[in-house]
Amino acid sequence: MPKYAIVTALAIALSIGTGRVKAVDFGEELPVVKKIIILGNRSFDDKVLKKRMRTKEPGFLKLFGKPRYRRDILRRDIESIRSLYNRNGYFEAQVSIDALERDQKHNNVTIRIMINEGPQTVVRSLAFDSTALMKPAELRKDLQLTEGRPFNPNLVEVDRYALFGKFFEKGYLGAMVSPGVTVDSTDVDVSWKFEPGNPIKIDSIIVRGNSKVSEALIMRELRIHKGEYFNLGKVVASKQNLYDTGCFSSVEIEPKGLDALSGRVDLHLQVRERKMGYFETGLGAGNVHANRVFAEWGQRNLLGRGYALKIKTDFAFSLFKDNEYSFSKMDLENKYIRYQGELHFPHVFSTWNTFSLGASYERDATVEPAVIEAVSYNGTVSRRFSRQTSLLVGYFFETIRRKEVIDEKAKSRRRSIDLTFRRDTRDFYFSPKRGSYVGMESRFAGGVLGGEDHYFSLIPSYQKYELYAREAVFAYRIRVGYARAFGESRESGLPIESRFFVGGGNSVRGYLENSLGPEGTDGEPKGGDVMLLTNAELRFPLPWLGKYNLGAVLFLDGGNSWESFKEITMERFRMFIDKDDVTAADYRFSAGFGLRYYTPVGPIRADFGFPIVRTPEDDYGYRIHISLGQIF
Numbered sequence: 107m108p109k110y111a112i113v114t115a116l117a118i119a120l121s122i123g124t125g126r127v128k129a130v131d132f133g134e135e136l137p138v139v140k141k142i143i144i145l146g147n148r149s150f151d152d153k154v155l156k157k158r159m160r161t162k163e164p165g166f167l168k169l170f171g172k173p174r175y176r177r178d179i180l181r182r183d184i185e186s187i188r189s190l191y192n193r194n195g196y197f198e199a200q201v202s203i204d205a206l207e208r209d210q211k212h213n214n215v216t217i218r219i220m221i222n223e224g225p226q227t228v229v230r231s232l233a234f235d236s237t238a239l240m241k242p243a244e245l246r247k248d249l250q251l252t253e254g255r256p257f258n259p260n261l262v263e264v265d266r267y268a269l270f271g272k273f274f275e276k277g278y279l280g281a282m283v284s285p286g287v288t289v290d291s292t293d294v295d296v297s298w299k300f301e302p303g304n305p306i307k308i309d310s311i312i313v314r315g316n317s318k319v320s321e322a323l324i325m326r327e328l329r330i331h332k333g334e335y336f337n338l339g340k341v342v343a344s345k346q347n348l349y350d351t352g353c354f355s356s357v358e359i360e361p362k363g364l365d366a367l368s369g370r371v372d373l374h375l376q377v378r379e380r381k382m383g384y385f386e387t388g389l390g391a392g393n394v395h396a397n398r399v400f401a402e403w404g405q406r407n408l409l410g411r412g413y414a415l416k417i418k419t420d421f422a423f424s425l426f427k428d429n430e431y432s433f434s435k436m437d438l439e440n441k442y443i444r445y446q447g448e449l450h451f452p453h454v455f456s457t458w459n460t461f462s463l464g465a466s467y468e469r470d471a472t473v474e475p476a477v478i479e480a481v482s483y484n485g486t487v488s489r490r491f492s493r494q495t496s497l498l499v500g501y502f503f504e505t506i507r508r509k510e511v512i513d514e515k516a517k518s519r520r521r522s523i524d525l526t527f528r529r530d531t532r533d534f535y536f537s538p539k540r541g542s543y544v545g546m547e548s549r550f551a552g553g554v555l556g557g558e559d560h561y562f563s564l565i566p567s568y569q570k571y572e573l574y575a576r577e578a579v580f581a582y583r584i585r586v587g588y589a590r591a592f593g594e595s596r597e598s599g600l601p602i603e604s605r606f607f608v609g610g611g612n613s614v615r616g617y618l619e620n621s622l623g624p625e626g627t628d629g630e631p632k633g634g635d636v637m638l639l640t641n642a643e644l645r646f647p648l649p650w651l652g653k654y655n656l657g658a659v660l661f662l663d664g665g666n667s668w669e670s671f672k673e674i675t676m677e678r679f680r681m682f683i684d685k686d687d688v689t690a691a692d693y694r695f696s697a698g699f700g701l702r703y704y705t706p707v708g709p710i711r712a713d714f715g716f717p718i719v720r721t722p723e724d725d726y727g728y729r730i731h732i733s734l735g736q737i738f
Contacts, residue, residue: 605633616715
């Protein structure tokens, strides 16, 4: 008789009566794991421990195959759990397989795991040498072994590198960092001694790898120079500045030839250049600009002086009329065209300011039935104060033509000054998980500048992103808009292209595009002088499908626009109101859910929005919005 048959027979015999056997293998039968029972755990709940195991219980949506018991994998799971306890200060923790309960009839097994945690060793005190050159609060930041935390000897070296990095950032490249660990039963005292040495000066900067970009242009982008003390923050900023030029695919800056006695070091800057001339094309899909096609040609190093030139065209068309996804309503209607050319002059007048000249033609038919054509010329000056903060000031000269509109000037010339401030601490532009965005856009048109449109506008916005449980992201946005005509434009009011339109896939989902707010004589969207928009989303990976870059969102939107502040009262912000009582001035709420497929350049999204505040004319129960990128 084969050996595995003997083992199987023995297992069956032992399971008769009680149904429980010792932790033995079941040969090649590979029974299904019915349940995993963990006993004795107090510091970690079952969910945390089971997540570390490769042996799994049957899932609620387990469609393909069932989890099978394997003795070798279960043994590794036991070691993984024991390792988790050890890393959290439980050095005497014992983890074992208590029993395997076999159901021979249904060929399944219940696994019982016993844990004896033992005492936990924690950090009792943390002390720093007085020669640290930094305040204790600065040294303590980002350390793993601080008072009250579990002691893990592996983290001593992690903290040593973290402390050395703090000296490295300040130019003390030869600093010595030494730990001291004193164990008293289950308490540990951690102390640190420092020999900072002298700050290191940069003796020379050696550039390699450039052939098309001159060394002078490279040196111009550096935040650190020969003769200055080494500063890691300035080195990182210099690398980012070089990447921002668009001329390099790789930038490495490394200290070489450190001489701690003389306090000197060389910086070796290795670059890899990109092609200076380029041509790019792409496409996209969305509700506002419909299906988009774009092409861009550019030169990153014009005349060998670091000037940047780009010419870009965008074309968008509606595949399905009124966003109703039916092949009977395919019309390929032109929605948006833009031709644009820009020329950038970095470091104008030897400053960190960038001066740009631009010209564009735009035809916008996204706010039906109006069609706006604009020819624009502009000159702008931008300044980046840090990686997160920037300011742009621009002068614009435009000629505007308005078609298919009532009570609007058919043509006007506009001269304006635009001011844009941004503070962006988001960790990832396309799909942030942490950070915030603060923006302020303002425009002053007409008046002393001349032209035929006289008005001003102010649009502040705030966005916040918070990560929970390493996976879920809660994000919200508040955006406010106010514009007012003055002088000769007071009677005619704001031009239609400068008003605020709300509703649709990028503002308040669940409603038609630009459908909320004041209406014209024929019921078409008119736009408002005042706008308020609020959005809140909970973004999370789909269970069992997150590994395939699939996610979902739950959202609550709100927004509207008004002709003046006088229309805004607390009554307008009721979420639940009878359809017959809803007016155009009521704040509109919607809720819904969405699906996301995450790509390297942002998610493809499909949102299902359900309007909450509805009028009798709103004869639809929900709207589907498809686009690229997060809504904010």
